Amino acid sequence: MLRRIVIAAVAVCALGTVHIQAQKNEFFRPKEVWNDTEGNPINAHGGGILYHKGMYYWYGEYKVGKTVLPSDATWERYRTDVTGVSCYSSKDLLNWKFEGVALKAITDDPNSDIHPTQVLERPKVVYNKKTKKFVMWMHIDSPDYSKAEAGVAIADSPTGPFKYLNGFRPNGTMSRDQTVFVDDDGTAYQFSSSEENQTMHINRLTEDYTKPDGKYVRRFVGMAREAPAVFKHGNKYYMLSSGCTGWDPNSAELAVADSIMGEWTVLGDPCTGPDAEKTFYGQSTFVIPVQGKKNAFIACFDMWKKKDLQDSRYIWLPMMIDKQTNKITIPWHAEWNLDVFKKK
Numbered sequence: 001m002l003r004r005i006v007i008a009a010v011a012v013c014a015l016g017t018v019h020i021q022a023q024k025n026e027f028f029r030p031k032e033v034w035n036d037t038e039g040n041p042i043n044a045h046g047g048g049i050l051y052h053k054g055m056y057y058w059y060g061e062y063k064v065g066k067t068v069l070p071s072d073a074t075w076e077r078y079r080t081d082v083t084g085v086s087c088y089s090s091k092d093l094l095n096w097k098f099e100g101v102a103l104k105a106i107t108d109d110p111n112s113d114i115h116p117t118q119v120l121e122r123p124k125v126v127y128n129k130k131t132k133k134f135v136m137w138m139h140i141d142s143p144d145y146s147k148a149e150a151g152v153a154i155a156d157s158p159t160g161p162f163k164y165l166n167g168f169r170p171n172g173t174m175s176r177d178q179t180v181f182v183d184d185d186g187t188a189y190q191f192s193s194s195e196e197n198q199t200m201h202i203n204r205l206t207e208d209y210t211k212p213d214g215k216y217v218r219r220f221v222g223m224a225r226e227a228p229a230v231f232k233h234g235n236k237y238y239m240l241s242s243g244c245t246g247w248d249p250n251s252a253e254l255a256v257a258d259s260i261m262g263e264w265t266v267l268g269d270p271c272t273g274p275d276a277e278k279t280f281y282g283q284s285t286f287v288i289p290v291q292g293k294k295n296a297f298i299a300c301f302d303m304w305k306k307k308d309l310q311d312s313r314y315i316w317l318p319m320m321i322d323k324q325t326n327k328i329t330i331p332w333h334a335e336w337n338l339d340v341f342k343k344k
Helices: 002-016 276-281 338-343
Strands: 045-052 055-063 082-090 097-104 119-128 133-141 149-155 163-168 178-182 188-194 199-205 212-219 226-233 236-242 252-257 264-268 283-289 297-303 313-321 328-331
Touching: 045 297, 055 097, 055 119, 082 119, 119 178, 133 178, 178 226, 188 226, 226 297, 236 283, 276 297, 276 313
Parallel strands: 045 119, 045 283, 226 283
Antiparallel strands: 045 055, 055 082, 082 097, 119 133, 133 149, 149 163, 178 188, 188 199, 199 212, 226 236, 236 252, 252 264, 283 297, 297 313, 313 328
16 A cells, blocks of 8 residues: 555656646637746747748747836836847747747847847848848847847748847938838838837838848828838738837827838727727737738737836737728727637
8 A cells, every 4th residue: 555655656746747738728818928838928029920831930029037227218218138039939829839039139249239238129020032031120229229220130940040140220210119021022121110209211121131222211200100010901001000108008000001112091090999099008019911811910919018028918909801991990809719700
């Protein structure tokens, strides 16, 4: 009898050392803690999604450590030390495997753009079919946000490691909140909040996607838009963005254009439901075209916790497109899955 008890105890202890996979996610639950396949909270803030060869890759700011307010801040620029850009992979957009830190901070060079003491925000990755390279663009800055530059890194694999190339002001102009969009013809564009965040610049990129080609336009002049998220539906281009109120939420805005570098028309706030006027207490970061589903898009927002950035949450919601008018709305759902698109 004693031998059986000992064996049972040993078995229990052994089981304690065996990794138990986290429960599979079946629904999106905005604002709740979202765990990866290892059972750890997903850490990919201000991020973007790349779809490549049947897999989605989620890149974001990997925030670790205490959130601090720099002593030289003129407004609430809470931050954590730069750790790098994380990468997660998924086939269903619900269950994400942590692939590691795809771009790591450069800790041994205090003059590096991505040293832990600096700022790295809003990483976006695109794939260049000609060069076979994965190209990451990001907002890099000094702690006082005076540098206002874009940074670029490249990799041979979607999971990295990415090699940081350099930082610069695109076409000599300021670049803060930003995103990158690749059109159907393979031409890439960087959208960035410029001119002290008062005007959006749209910079066309070179064929290798690593720098501007010199052509750009100024749009939303004096309208103070940031957090751009760009997507294409039908033959029109759309941009989701927010106002400029620091870490605090405000109303979202949707705009449309017939061509990327043409004139844009503001459509208004697409969000509906409780707290829609504050974008459900989130801020736009990306819009995901759902593969295999016609006219299905997911609007991705960050719910920033400015005094605890590591615990900032994610708000992913379905975009609903009216079949008759093509009007786009983003209704609140406390719980949902991709079946919502079957009801359209």
